[in-house]
Amino acid sequence: MKHVCVIGAGVVGSATAMALAREGFQVTLVDAADRPGQGASRANGAQLSYSYVEPLATPAALRQLPGWLLSRDSPLSWQPRWQLSHWCWLAAFIRACTQARVQQTTEALLRLSFLSRDVLARWQREAPAEQPLGVQVRQAGKLVIHRDAGKRDAAQRQVAWQARFGCRQRVLDAEACRRQEPALAHDRAPIAFGIWTPDEAVTDAQQLSQALATASGARWRMDTRVAGFVQRDGRVHALRCVDAGRPDREREIEADAFVVSAGPGAAALLQPLGVQLPIEPIKGYSVSLQVANAARAPQVSVTDAARKLVYARLGERVRIAGFAELRGADLRIDPRRIQAMLQAATDTFPGAFQTGDPEPWAGLRPSTPSSRPLIGATRIGGLWLNTGHGALGLTLACGSAWLLSQLMQDRTPSIDAAPFSLAG
Known part of the structure; x- marks a missing residue:
């Protein structure tokens, strides 16, 4: 052997x-x-996002990059490092920001993600009864909410294109988003539209x-x-x-x-x-909050596209994750990031969570350009x-x-x- x-x-x-x-x-x-x-x-975002694998390097990201880097509260931040590998990675990232490369990569990653979904399901199904895999994978569905109505046409085109590869998605108006996830009825910011994907799931990556x-x-x-x-x-x-x-x-x-x-x-x-x-380490953050009011907490996975934050329900907790920082191997937790997530959670789902003990976390994602x-x-x-x-x-x-x-x-x-x- x-x-x-x-x-x-x-x-x-x-x-x-x-x-x-x-x-x-x-x-x-x-x-x-x-x-x-x-x-x-x-303690990552806990979302099994099989239909959301578009790369970070896109033409839109390249256009937004200067504004992101100049804003203190941007979802993305960068600290230059004087290492050749770092600048080579950045150059390769910029070269990847073409529509042709994005489509090629997205198609390849969709194939791999659907394979991953099927393999995990098979492992769960074939586990011996006396020794089950022992982790909950819940098909919660995923709702991506958008605040900018001007992005609807592009989102509709993406949904139509991804349908060619087996993605089942629907574009919803604001009222339909609230019917899909009733907890959004209390959202303090307007919703322009949303994209609903019923096949997405959640699980705790550590477990x-x-x-x-x-x-x-x-x-x-x-x-x-x-x-x-x-x-x-x-x-x-x-x-x-x-x-x-x-x-x-x-x-x-x-x-x-x-x-x-x-x-x-x-x-x-x-x-x-x-x-x-x-490979560059890109730091992301999360907080895990206890649910205080089940009626106001989301049941489906929610992604707030404007704030670049994800919400995943894990039993009586909700994992909130987001941000991307290119700052080397620095794992220090910026309290402003944690406060921004808590404020967003309070604005989007007021009264839903206990925010006094947020269990902050930061991790390094190993990312290729x-x-x-x-x-x-x-x-x-x-x-x-x-x-x-x-x-x-x-x-x-x-x-x-x-x-x-x-x-x-x-x-x-x-x-x-x-x-x-x-x-x-």
């Missing part, structure tokens, strides 16, 4: 362990945290990470920091690791193949090998990638994992892998 070591136990790495184990591989799962799902998966890692039967090596790789004859043969309890003692983990799913740390990890990954993840082999023998999913890690995790498991067995998958290669 071939032994594969997966580096990174977030939702992508844990899904990779699951996919490989189902194909008969022996799997070791390595992470610096004490349990799976503690990095970018810990899903732990459930997949457990169900995989992988051997866990938590509290383990990867210090480097051992190479011989052009192949990777082992990881050099340091245990949290013994920082002065290095040990090795040998395997037949290694998969890097280390989130924003993947680029630095592979740089000593001469593998340059086009085009928003296409890196899935497949590197030029170094035995070294594979499944990383760079940006804000779509939760949505794309299971499909990416299945795709990689097929590529690692020299199989031609039913989905075209080319858009997700390092070259892409």
Whole structure:
């Protein structure tokens, strides 16, 4: 049985362990945290947005970029770093902001997202009765509300275009939005129109990470920091690791193949090998609020397109997430961001939440310039990638994992892998 070591136990790495184990591989799962799902998966937006995979790099984003960067309260902020890789990433991002590239990337990501939806459903369905997957995935549907009526024609065109690839979406007027989500009846800002997608779902990414890692039967090596790789004859043969309890003692983990799913740390990890990954850490924020008034809290997933915020109902809590900051690996929480989310939640759903203990969180999304993840082999023998999913890690995790498991067995998958290669 071939032994594969997966580096990174977030939702992508844990899904990779699951996919490989189902194909008969022996799997070791390595992470610096004490349990799976503690990095970018810990408290992200919780939305499985299968029909909302348009890349961050678009012509509209490029036009808005100067205004965003000059505004203190913009949903996007940037702090220049004097590193060549940072400026190369920005240049590639700008090159990706063409309509042709956006359509190509969106089509490829839609294929991968629908695959991901089907793979997760299959794993849930085929889990043994005595050992269910143990995580709730709720098909809540998603309502994107728009405040600007001038954007309706463009939104209608996007809905019509995405219908060609299997997306089921409807454009709603303001009153229909409130019928779909009655809690919006109390919204203090006007709604111009909305887009309803019934197939979208919600789940807690941290819980899903732990459930997949457990169900995989992988051997866990938590509290383990990867210090480097051992190479011989052009192949990777082992990881050099340091245990949290013994920082002065290095040990090795040998395997037949290694998969890097280390989130924003993947680029630095592979740089000593001469593998340059086009990944930037983009910081996002979230707060998790207890529901105070169920009648005023949303049941469906809601995205406020104007404020760039998402709302996902997780039992008696609501996860609110948003913002994008290109500031390197800085994980400090800006209190202005948290206050902006709390104010938006109060304005959109007044009286719905307990805001006294908001559970603030920030995480780093490993983002490529085009928003296409890196899935497949590197030029170094035995070294594979499944990383760079940006804000779509939760949505794309299971499909990416299945795709990689097929590529690692020299199989031609039913989905075209080319858009997700390092070259892409």
